[in-house]
Amino acid sequence: MSQVKNVLKLIGLYFKVNLASALEYRSGFLIQAFGMALSNGTFVFFWWVAFTQTGGRIGGYDFNDVMFIWALTSTAFGASHILFANMNRITRLIVSGELDTYLLQPKDVLISLLCSKTSLSAWGAFSYGFVLIALTQGRSPMAWLMFLTGVITGGLLMTAICVTAHTFTFYFGDASLMGNMAQEFIINFCNYPEGIYKGFVRVLLLSIIPASFIVHIPLKLARSFNATLLLALLAFSFMYCLLAYKFFYRGLKRYESGNLIITRL
Amino acid sequence: MKIKKYLTVVRISFQNAFVYRSNALGGLVFYALFIFVFFNLWRAIYQSGEAAGYSLNQIIWYLCMTELIVFGCKTGIFSEMNEDVKSGSIAYQLNRPYHYVFYQFSNALGTMFFNLIIYGVLAVVLGLIMVGPLPDYKLSMLPFGLFSGMLGILINFFLMMTLGFTAFKLEDNLAFFLIYQKLVFMLGMFIPVEFLPKWLQNVAVWLPFSYIAWAPAKLIVDFSWELFWRVVPVQVCWAFIAIILAIFMYSYGVRSLQAHGG
Numbered sequence: 001m002s003q004v005k006n007v008l009k010l011i012g013l014y015f016k017v018n019l020a021s022a023l024e025y026r027s028g029f030l031i032q033a034f035g036m037a038l039s040n041g042t043f044v045f046f047w048w049v050a051f052t053q054t055g056g057r058i059g060g061y062d063f064n065d066v067m068f069i070w071a072l073t074s075t076a077f078g079a080s081h082i083l084f085a086n087m088n089r090i091t092r093l094i095v096s097g098e099l100d101t102y103l104l105q106p107k108d109v110l111i112s113l114l115c116s117k118t119s120l121s122a123w124g125a126f127s128y129g130f131v132l133i134a135l136t137q138g139r140s141p142m143a144w145l146m147f148l149t150g151v152i153t154g155g156l157l158m159t160a161i162c163v164t165a166h167t168f169t170f171y172f173g174d175a176s177l178m179g180n181m182a183q184e185f186i187i188n189f190c191n192y193p194e195g196i197y198k199g200f201v202r203v204l205l206l207s208i209i210p211a212s213f214i215v216h217i218p219l220k221l222a223r224s225f226n227a228t229l230l231l232a233l234l235a236f237s238f239m240y241c242l243l244a245y246k247f248f249y250r251g252l253k254r255y256e257s258g259n260l261i262i263t264r265l
Numbered sequence: 266m267k268i269k270k271y272l273t274v275v276r277i278s279f280q281n282a283f284v285y286r287s288n289a290l291g292g293l294v295f296y297a298l299f300i301f302v303f304f305n306l307w308r309a310i311y312q313s314g315e316a317a318g319y320s321l322n323q324i325i326w327y328l329c330m331t332e333l334i335v336f337g338c339k340t341g342i343f344s345e346m347n348e349d350v351k352s353g354s355i356a357y358q359l360n361r362p363y364h365y366v367f368y369q370f371s372n373a374l375g376t377m378f379f380n381l382i383i384y385g386v387l388a389v390v391l392g393l394i395m396v397g398p399l400p401d402y403k404l405s406m407l408p409f410g411l412f413s414g415m416l417g418i419l420i421n422f423f424l425m426m427t428l429g430f431t432a433f434k435l436e437d438n439l440a441f442f443l444i445y446q447k448l449v450f451m452l453g454m455f456i457p458v459e460f461l462p463k464w465l466q467n468v469a470v471w472l473p474f475s476y477i478a479w480a481p482a483k484l485i486v487d488f489s490w491e492l493f494w495r496v497v498p499v500q501v502c503w504a505f506i507a508i509i510l511a512i513f514m515y516s517y518g519v520r521s522l523q524a525h526g527g
Contacts, residue, residue, distance in 0.1 A: 035443040042447040049460050050306075053316045059309045177291045184295055188302050196305040 007111055011083060014115035018082075022120050029120045036124030037131075040074050043191075044132070059193030064136050066193060068222065069215040071132035072147055073190040076154030076214060078126025084114035084159045085122065088183070090166035091176040100257050110248050114159065143222045149230075150218030153237040154190075157214050160244035161186055167244075170251030182209075190215045213237060270363060271371040278375025289383055296336050296384055297391060303328050303455075304395050317459040323486045324457070325396045329388040330482035331454045334414055337381040338421050340373040343442050346429025356522065366426065366515050373422060399486060409493055410485035416500035417477045421449070423507035424473065430511065433518025448472075453479030473503040 022029050044067070051063045058066070080087070090113065093099045102113045129151070137143035165182035168175040189197075189204075189211035197205065205212040217233050220226075282289075304325055311321040319327065346369075349355040358365050428445055431438045452458065452474040458466055469475045480496040 031440050035440045038440070039443050039447055042451055045451055046455055049456055049462075050310055052462075053460060054310050054312075058306070177294075180291060181294055184298060188298055192302055192306055193309070196309040201305075 007108060010107055010111055011115055014112075015083060015118075018115075018118035022118060022123075025120075029123070032121040033124035033127070036121040037128040038124075040070070040125060040128045043070065059195030059197075061193035061195065065219055065223075067132055067136040068143065068147070068219050069193075070191060071129040071136070072150045072154060072215045072218060073129075073187060074125045074132070075127075075129025075147075075151045076158060077187065078122045078124070078129065079151055079155035080158045081119040081122035082126060083118070083155070085119040086114050086117040087159055087162040087166070088179065089117065090163065091169045091174060091179055094166075094169045094255065095174055097257060099255060103255075103257075109252065110163070110245060114163070137222075140222070142225055146218045146222035146225075149221075149233075150215065153233060154214040154218070156241050157210055157237055158183075158186060160241045161209070163248055164244045167248045167251045170254045185209050186211060186214070210236070210240065213240075271367055274363075274368060274371035275375045275378070278372045279379055280375070282376045282379035286379075286383075289380065292336060292339070292380075293383065293387055296332060296387060299332055300325075300329060300388075300391050300395070317457065319457060319459070319487075322396045322399060326392050326399055326486045327457060327482045328455075329392045330410075330414075330485050331478040333381070333384050333388045334417055334421075334478050334481060335449070335454055336384045337377055338418050339380065340376055340422070342369065342373055342422060343425045343429045345369070346426060347432045347438065350430070350432040350518070350522075353522075355519070359519065365519075366511055369426065370422065377418065377422075403488065406488035407485065410481055410488060413484045413493070413497055413500060414481035416497065416504050417481045419504040420473055420500065420507050421477045423504070423511040426511040427507065427514050430514035430518050433514070433521065445474075448474045449477055453477065453482070457483065473507070476500045476503055 047063060047066050047070075050058060051066075056062070061069075086093075093102075093113065099109075099113070102109050102116075105112050129147075133144065133147050137147070161182050162179060166175055166179040168178055186209055189201075189209055194202070194205065194212060194216040202212075205216070213233055213236050217229060221230055221233070307321060307324050307328070310316065311324070316324075349358070355365070358368070361368075424445065425442075428438065428441050431441060452461075452469050452472065454477075458469050458475050458479045461469065476496060476499060480500060484492060484496070
C-alpha cells in the first residue's frame with residue numbers, strides 16, 4: 001500500500017514541476033491547448049452532418065452516445081499525455097541509450113520515465129472532453145460518474161498499450177512504428193461506434209486493442225448501470241496495466257547501456 | 266535552361282524517397298486504417314440506402330481518393346518553413362542559385378510523386394477489396410480527374426507554404442495550420458460537399474478548401490463535363506492565387522529577416 005502511495009506522490013510531484021515549466025511559456029501553452037480543442041471540436045460538425053443523413057442512429061449509437069465516447073477518448077488521451085507524455089519517447093530513449101539516466105534514480109524506473117515529460121496540447125484535449133460532456137450529457141450523474149471512471153481507466157489503458165508497444169524495442173530493435181500504430185489504432189477505434197465493426201474486429205476491441213474497455217463499456221454503464229460490468233472493467237484495466245508493467249521490466253533486463261553521457265535539466 | 270535545376274531537384278528528391286521507401290510503410294498502415302474505419306462507418310450510415318446522390322460504392326472510392334490526395338501531399342512543408350524561418354537557416358539558402366519557393370516545391374514534388382504512386386496503388390487495391398469496381402466507370406475520363414487532383418495538390422501545397430511563412434511575423438502560428446487542416450477535412454475530405462447544409466455549400470463554393478480534395482475526388486468517381494468546367498477553372502484561379510500568395514509572403518518576410526550568429 002505504501003508503495004502505491006509513493007508512486008502517486010511521485011506522479012504528483014512530476015505533475016507540479018511539469019505544469020510550472022509549461023506555464024513559463026503561457027502563450028505557447030494556450031495556443032497549443034486551444035489548437036487541440038479546436039481540432040477535436042470540428043468533429044462534432046462531422047457527426048452532426050452524419051446524423052442528419054441517417055436521421056437516427058449509427059452503429060447502434062445516437063448523437064449523444066457518440067459525443068460521450070468522443071469526450072471520454074479526448075479527456076482520457078489528454079490525462080494520459082499530461083501525466084505520462086514520455087510514453088511516446090520510450091523507443092527513442094532505449095535506442096539512444098538515454099534510459100541510463102532513469103536507471104540511476106532511486107525511484108521506479110517506468111514511472112519516472114513516463115512522468116518526466118508533459119504535453120501542452122494535451123490540456124486542450126483534456127478540457128475539451130469536459131466541455132463536451134457538460135453540453136451533451138447535461139446533469140446525468142451516472143454519465144458523469146462513468147465519464148470520470150472512464151477517464152482514469154481509459155487514461156491508464158492508453159498508457160499501458162503505448163508502453164507495451166514501445167517495450168518491443170528491447171526485443172526487436174526500433175519499435176517506434178509499432179508505438180505510433182498502437183496509438184493511432186486505439187484512438188480510431190475509440191472514436192467510432194462499436195456497432196459499425198463486425199466479427200474479428202470486435203474481438204480485437206475486447207483484447208489487444210481494448211477500445212471497448214476504454215470508451216464503449218463506460219458508455220454502456222452510463223446508459224444502464226451494471227455492477228458486474230463495472231467490476232469487469234476495473235479488473236481488466238488493472239490486469240492490462242500490471243501486465244504492461246511486468247512486460248517492461250522483463251524487457252529492461254535485456255537493455256545494454258551505450259555509456260552515453262547526458263545531462264538532464 | 267532555368268527549369269533544368271528544378272527538375273534535377275525533383276529527380277533527387279524522388280530518388281531519396283525511393284531509397285528510404287521503408288519510411289512510407291507506417292503511412293501505408295495508417296492510410297489502410299483510416300479507410301477501414303471510414304468504410305465501416307459509411308456502411309453503417311448507408312444502411313438506409315443512398316445519400317446526397319452518392320452510392321456506398323461511390324462514397325468509399327471518393328474517400329480513397331480524398332485520403333490519397335491528403336496522404337500523397339504530406340510533405341511536412343508547413344513545419345519545414347517554420348523551422349527554416351525560426352532557426353534562421355533560411356538565411357543560408359538566400360544566396361543559392363535558385364528561388365527558395367520553387368526549390369521547396371521541386372523538392373516536395375519528388376516526394377509527392379513517390380507517395381502518390383504507392384498510396385495510389387494501395388487506394389485502388391483497398392477500393393476493389395472493400396466495394397469492388399465502380400459500376401459503368403469510364404476509364405477514359407480518369408486523366409481529367411487526375412488533372413484536377415494535380416491542381417488540388419498545387420493549391421494545398423502553396424497555401425500550406427503561405428501559412429508556414431507567417432512565421433516571419435508571428436511567434437507561434439500552429440493555430441493557423443490546425444484551422445486550415447480542419448477546414449480541408451470538413452469541406453470535402455471526410456464528407457463530400459453535397460452532404461453539407463445548403464448555406465454552407467454556398468459558402469464553400471467561394472473558398473479554396475473544397476477544391477483541394479472534393480473537386481478531384483468527385484470528378485474521379487462521378488465524372489461529368491458540366492462539373493469539370495464548373496470546378497477546374499476555379500481550381501486554376503486558386504492555384505494561381507496560392508502561388509502568388511506564397512511568393513509574396515516569402516518576399517515580404519525575407520526583407521525583414523534578421524539572422525544572428527553563424
